[in-house]
Amino acid sequence: MTATAEMIVPSFDDDVETDRTLAIICSKGSLDMAYPGLILGNAALGEGVDVHLFFTFWGFDMITKGRMEHLKFSPVGNPAAHMPAALAPLPGMTSMATHMMNKSLEELDIPPVPEFLELLKASGAKLWACRLSADMNHVDESDLFDDLDGIINASDFIELTEGAQLLFI
Amino acid sequence: MATTVINGKELVVDDEGFMTEYDQWDENIGQELATAIGVDMTDDHWKVIRFLREDFQAKGETPTIRRVSTAGGVDTKTLFRLFPKKPAKKMSYIAGLPKPHGCV
Numbered sequence: 001m002t003a004t005a006e007m008i009v010p011s012f013d014d015d016v017e018t019d020r021t022l023a024i025i026c027s028k029g030s031l032d033m034a035y036p037g038l039i040l041g042n043a044a045l046g047e048g049v050d051v052h053l054f055f056t057f058w059g060f061d062m063i064t065k066g067r068m069e070h071l072k073f074s075p076v077g078n079p080a081a082h083m084p085a086a087l088a089p090l091p092g093m094t095s096m097a098t099h100m101m102n103k104s105l106e107e108l109d110i111p112p113v114p115e116f117l118e119l120l121k122a123s124g125a126k127l128w129a130c131r132l133s134a135d136m137n138h139v140d141e142s143d144l145f146d147d148l149d150g151i152i153n154a155s156d157f158i159e160l161t162e163g164a165q166l167l168f169i
Numbered sequence: 170m171a172t173t174v175i176n177g178k179e180l181v182v183d184d185e186g187f188m189t190e191y192d193q194w195d196e197n198i199g200q201e202l203a204t205a206i207g208v209d210m211t212d213d214h215w216k217v218i219r220f221l222r223e224d225f226q227a228k229g230e231t232p233t234i235r236r237v238s239t240a241g242g243v244d245t246k247t248l249f250r251l252f253p254k255k256p257a258k259k260m261s262y263i264a265g266l267p268k269p270h271g272c273v
Contacts, residue, residue, distance in 0.1 A: 007205060008171060008182055008185070008186035009186050010185040012255050039272050042272075046257050048255050109273070110272075119245055119273075122245035123246075124249060
């Protein structure tokens with residue numbers, strides 16, 4: 001025990017202009033691959049980091065109204081599902097695995113994807129939809145999560161995130 | 170572990186300055202902690218801090234931002250406005266609690 005007359009005050013880096021930006025490219029549409037980007041983005045926002053998420057290819061499902069609430073976790077071809085490979089493709093396995101994963105998330109109070117996106121927005125994240133994915137899926141803004149910042153192309157995203165740290169998921 | 174003196178009381182804190190003894194805290198100390206990190210306390214701030222204290226006592230851990238918004242009734246946007254940049258850490262510091270462990 002050391003007694004100090006000086007008050008020890010943690011540094012919250014308020015006076016540091018770090019300009020730290022994290023760019024996360026979400027390219028997967030399965031339940032298990034949707035969460036890493038959301039969770040890391042949320043953690044970064046809580047640390048005062050600017051966060052941009054770009055939803056592209058299968059990751060487009062995460063922001064598509066008709067699909068965002070129904071992402072699936074499939075044990076097929078996934079050794080980390082810890083299931084005998086021959087059982088994984090049986091009928092009902094994917095819905096069972098999805099149900100179990102959703103339950104675990106819920107128990108930990110981790111919100112479903114649409115609510116998670118709202119949380120990210122409220123924390124200051126920028127959410128971008130990929131132009132090419134929108135064209136491939138024949139959708140426009142009305143089919144996508146309401147609070148998106150826009151539909152942009154890959155070059156726009158690269159330009160927006162100049163100097164950012166980048167995660168491709 | 171170190172100790173620091175606030176309002177004439179000797180308090181146990183961790184290396185960063187977060188208080189580690191729940192019962193050593195009172196609202197006067199919370200006020201001093203807030204001043205030390207440049208947070209101007211209003212009724213809205215106190216509502217959050219009181220929720221943190223109660224929830225910690227009930228659950229044994231510091232609530233996360235999400236829990237403060239779902240169970241404490243103060244939404245995320247407001248928390249970022251009240252405790253800019255690093256709300257989870259700032260509010261737990263002022264409340265004399267450890268930083269939250271939860272990811273979300």
